[in-house]
Amino acid sequence: MTEASPGSLRSLVTGVGGYLPSDIVTNTDLAKFVDTNDEWIVERTGIRQRHRAAEGEFTSDLATVAAQRALAAAGRKASEVDLIIVATTTPDLTFPSVATMVQYKIGAPVGIAFDVQAVCSGFVYAMSVADGFVARGLSKCALVIGAETMTRLMDWADRGTCVLFGDGAGAVVLEPQKGQGRTSDRGLLGFSLRADGSKKDLLFVDGGPSSTGTVGHLRMLGNQVFRHAVVNISEAIEASAAVAGVTMAEVDWFIPHQANQRILEGVAKRVGIPEEKVISTVALHANTSAASIPLALNHGIEDGRIKPGQLLLLEAMGGGLTWGACVLRL
Ligand code: UT7
Numbered sequence: 001m002t003e004a005s006p007g008s009l010r011s012l013v014t015g016v017g018g019y020l021p022s023d024i025v026t027n028t029d030l031a032k033f034v035d036t037n038d039e040w041i042v043e044r045t046g047i048r049q050r051h052r053a054a055e056g057e058f059t060s061d062l063a064t065v066a067a068q069r070a071l072a073a074a075g076r077k078a079s080e081v082d083l084i085i086v087a088t089t090t091p092d093l094t095f096p097s098v099a100t101m102v103q104y105k106i107g108a109p110v111g112i113a114f115d116v117q118a119v120c121s122g123f124v125y126a127m128s129v130a131d132g133f134v135a136r137g138l139s140k141c142a143l144v145i146g147a148e149t150m151t152r153l154m155d156w157a158d159r160g161t162c163v164l165f166g167d168g169a170g171a172v173v174l175e176p177q178k179g180q181g182r183t184s185d186r187g188l189l190g191f192s193l194r195a196d197g198s199k200k201d202l203l204f205v206d207g208g209p210s211s212t213g214t215v216g217h218l219r220m221l222g223n224q225v226f227r228h229a230v231v232n233i234s235e236a237i238e239a240s241a242a243v244a245g246v247t248m249a250e251v252d253w254f255i256p257h258q259a260n261q262r263i264l265e266g267v268a269k270r271v272g273i274p275e276e277k278v279i280s281t282v283a284l285h286a287n288t289s290a291a292s293i294p295l296a297l298n299h300g301i302e303d304g305r306i307k308p309g310q311l312l313l314l315e316a317m318g319g320g321l322t323w324g325a326c327v328l329r330l
């Protein structure tokens with residue numbers, strides 16, 4: 001994305017909402033059936049607990065609550081929503097999309113609705129896709145949602161992965177707002193997206209409709225993903241800041257994908273963001289894939305730290321590999 005021309009539209013976040021299922025699974029709960037312990041999980045990942053969707057509670061249900069909360073925060077009604085994009089890798093069904101299910105469940109009128117599949121990077125990808133509608137005046141009220149039931153992809157005998165993931169959903173409302181073409185504009189200011197399909201075997205699910213005909217389980221070479229994460233994300237962050245025309249010193253809040261506390265800290269250190277500007281929620285809900293950034297954003301707004309007018313830096317990395325970053329002023 002190039003710098004917007006004077007007077008052009010910006011995609012402004014006008015409301016944020018989150019939802020975590022009520023069932024909490026602690027590290028100690030997991031240690032009852034897999035060879036792990038609270039000390040290892042906390043020390044290596046920072047995770048203390050994760051939420052698990054109830055039987056019969058699906059990704060679209062999580063997404064629907066998050067969307068309704070984001071609409072309420074924005075002061076908008078479902079009847080005004082004309083675009084819904086859901087970032088998910090755990091849809092209720094192979095098709096139709098979760099987005100169309102959310103559209104029906106919230107009671108939104110006929111409009112545009114589809115899913116984006118970029119795994120943990122999904123929310124950053126979906127924001128950039130939505131910007132293509134909102135900042136061109138093609139959508140007046142868009143919902144961008146990250147929603148996942150990652151626990152449904154776990155091999156509960158694989159301690160290297162099953163302790164890392166959880167379920168949840170987060171959503172934002174995006175609306176067009178006239179900007180001045182300056183970095184002081186509120187709204188989405190820049191993003192950078194990356195994918196490298198040659199790294200597929202580092203993080204993937206070993207099933208699917210066209211191959212095995214099954215859902216499959218998540219497989220990950222954790223330490224290799226870890227190494228790629230810190231290096232790759234840092235490059236994408238610097239690229240997105242350059243596009244937005246801002247420096248790291250101007251960033252008020254760094255809202256990373258919540259996969260591992262050590263990755264969050266490693267990336268922040270590498271790009272020169274101080275610890276106190278990092279929003280971390282990984283201890284509370286583990287890795288919720290595409291939902292983690294909007295959940296962390298919602299958390300920071302609810303506890304009063306993140307305020308309108310502040311400059312936010314979002315970033316993520318996930319299966320594909322995919323990764324990316326996004327700079328916006330709230
Ligand atoms: O959102 C998508 C992106 N995903 C990520 O960002 C995840 C990236 N990777 C990571 O977060 C880390 O690599 C992990 C948390 C997955 C693993 O941490 P690590 O420091 O890289 O550990 P490791 O895989 O090198 O394993 C170290 C040891 C091994 O034992 P040995 O071989 O040294 O005897 C593992 O078997 O830790 C063992 N181990 C465990 N021990 C207790 C692995 N998982 C567990 C466990 N409990 N749950």
